[in-house]
Amino acid sequence: MIIYVATIVVIVIIITSLIAVFSKKLLSSIISMGLVSLGVSGLFFFLQAPDVAITEAAIGAGLSTAIFVIALKKVKKGETKDEE
Amino acid sequence: MKNDTPKVFKSIFALFVVAIFMIGLFYAFVSMPKGWGVNVNNRVSRLYILKNVRTATRLLDSGKFFAKGMKPLRAEVPYKPIKFKKTANLEDGAANVVTSIVVDYRGFDTLGEVTVLFLAASGVMMLLFGKRVKPKRKKTEPSLIMYVGTRIAFAVIFLFGIYIFVHGHLTPGGGFPGGAVIASGILGLFLGRNGYTPNHAGLKVFESLSGIAFVIIGLIGLFSVKSFLANFLPTGIIGNLYSAGFISLIYIAIGMKVGSELAAVVDSMIGDTKEEWS
Amino acid sequence: MQVFLQNWIYLIASVSLIGVGLYIVLTKENIFRIIVGLNIIESGTNLFMIAIAWHPKAVMPIYTATDHLAVNGKVIAADPLPQSLVLTAIVIGLGTTALALAIGVKIFEKYGTLDVRKIKEAEK
Known part of the structure; x- marks a missing residue:
């Protein structure tokens, strides 16, 4: 039964990664990358790997996104001009 | 950016490369173990889970590991059951x-x-x-x-x-x-x-x-x-x-x-x- | 239906993530977007390595969860070896991502832009 929940999660993360491709703003692309990491950590739990799930949730969805946003704040001036 | 390739050509070429890559990966996956086909008992990890690596190394050193006609070798290592909170003095005592x-x-x-x-x-x-x-x-x-x-x-x-x-x-x-x-x-x-x-x-x-x-x-x-x-x-x-x-x-x-x-x-x-x- | 999903859904997910990340790396010009693509590729690779360690009746490889990781000498747990490799690979991935972002910030301080084409023109 849990395989159907996993299927829904897979569909959600594929749609979210497509948002990361086609969004105009860089910030929404970074946020959707964090959501992809969160969904993948849920899939790790369904695949019976709780250690990896904890690590991915703490690092991929938390710290990685935060470091991206901090680095984006440093280059904010150039980013708005360069997008299209 | 004067003589830059148009964006349409670039994305079409990228889609082409990604399609070739994905088809190749799927061909590779057809021959891979998946779902019910995965058998941990044929892998090295069996020794790690049963905490029996030292016995296997000793068998390998004495030459008995390869003696019996190259059957699933790792299944031949003797197995002793592990009970939580009971078994003592294992080779590696971690529960995880x-x-x-x-x-x-x-x-x-x-x-x-x-x-x-x-x-x-x-x-x-x-x-x-x-x-x-x-x-x-x-x-x-x-x-x-x-x-x-x-x-x-x-x-x-x-x-x-x-x-x-x-x-x-x-x-x-x-x-x-x-x-x-x-x-x-x-x-x-x-x-x-x-x-x-x-x-x-x-x-x-x-x-x-x-x-x-x-x-x-x-x-x-x-x-x-x-x-x-x-x-x-x-x-x-x-x-x-x-x-x-x-x-x-x-x-x-x-x-x-x-x-x-x-x-x-x-x-x-x-x-x-x-x-x-x- | 269930057997088909168990066999294929995780592999489809990992291959799609790798493909989407490759498309981002090939087409986008902003350096930060390329790093986002590399991160998505990394997620897909980790998912693939965990998925080939799993089978539908597997239990967690932890003796706290259950006593019966092995029944009559047959192991029924998931394969712990790829899990341990991925566990360290995720942490290393954060370190290399931070290094790439620092290099990107330095490039912006020198050239005033993040577009790879403009950087190439400024080099000439």
């Missing part, structure tokens, strides 16, 4: 098999990974090195509730991180996620107040001390058991807190090292610096 692989059976690999992480962190610090510029007056100060709340939450998060890496050999977790949890708590402190700076000397001392402790524990194994990073403490009953020998010691060292390194990375990313050299 992933932990026993990361720290004990493949400890040298983990030492290399920690070295790579240290190199990456010191590269970030070297690139963003410079005189710390005082931040300009921000328009929005975080409120008092944010300031007090992050400090209270930091205590709870710090305690949870320590719990994760002390119990690494019993429950899911270990040094790497524990250190990441502590680093995210420190990130919360950064968000709570403008111009927060951690104690840099303390971070450096923690990081170097824990790195030295990892190597010293390995050297004790080298001189007492004659193998680098060998388990030199008694392994106890599986499932107790004081079991699994040196695994909890090494995980405490890894947790402190990863936590202070990631906190230093966040610190050097978040501060505005001005180059003095160029």
Whole structure:
């Protein structure tokens, strides 16, 4: 039964990664990358790997996104001009 | 950008490359074990789960491993059942098999990974090195509730991180996620107040001390058991807190090292610096 | 239906993530977007390595969860070896991502832009 929940999660993360491709703003692309990491950590739990799930949730969805946003704040001036 | 290729051609070419790549990967996957076809009993991991590697090595040395006509060799290793909270004096007493692989059976690999992480962190610090510029007056100060709340939450998060890496050999977790949890708590402190700076000397001392402790524990194994990073403490009953020998010691060292390194990375990313050299 | 999903859904997910990340790396010009693509590729690779360690009746490889990781000498747990490799690979991935972002910030300080084409023109 849990395989159907996993299927829904897979569909959600594929749609979210497509948002990361086609969004105009860089910030929404970074946020959707964090959501992809969160969904993948849920899939790790369904695949019976709780250690990896904890690590991915703490690092991929938390710290990685935060470091991206901090680095984006440093280059904010150039980013708005360069997008299209 | 005068003679640049048009965007349509670029995306069509990229789609072409991705399609070729995905078709190739799917052809590779057809022959791979998947779902019901995966059999752990034919893999090396069976020895790790049954905690029987030393017997297999002894059989391999004496030549009996390959004697009986090359059948599924690893199935021939004798098996003794393991009961939680009952079985004592195993080869490796950790209840969490992933932990026993990361720290004990493949400890040298983990030492290399920690070295790579240290190199990456010191590269970030070297690139963003410079005189710390005082931040300009921000328009929005975080409120008092944010300031007090992050400090209270930091205590709870710090305690949870320590719990994760002390119990690494019993429950899911270990040094790497524990250190990441502590680093995210420190990130919360950064968000709570403008111009927060951690104690840099303390971070450096923690990081170097824990790195030295990892190597010293390995050297004790080298001189007492004659193998680098060998388990030199008694392994106890599986499932107790004081079991699994040196695994909890090494995980405490890894947790402190990863936590202070990631906190230093966040610190050097978040501060505005001005180059003095160029 | 259930057997088909158990056999294929995780592999489809990992291959799609790798393909989407490769498309981002090939087409986008902003340096930060390329790093986002590399991160998505990394997620897909980790998912693939965990998925080939799993089978539908597997239990967690932890003796706390259950006593019966092995029944009559047959192991029924998931394969712990790829899990331990991925556990360290995720942490290393954060370190290399931070290093790439620091290099990107330095490039912006020197050239004043993040577009790879403009950087190439400024080099000439």
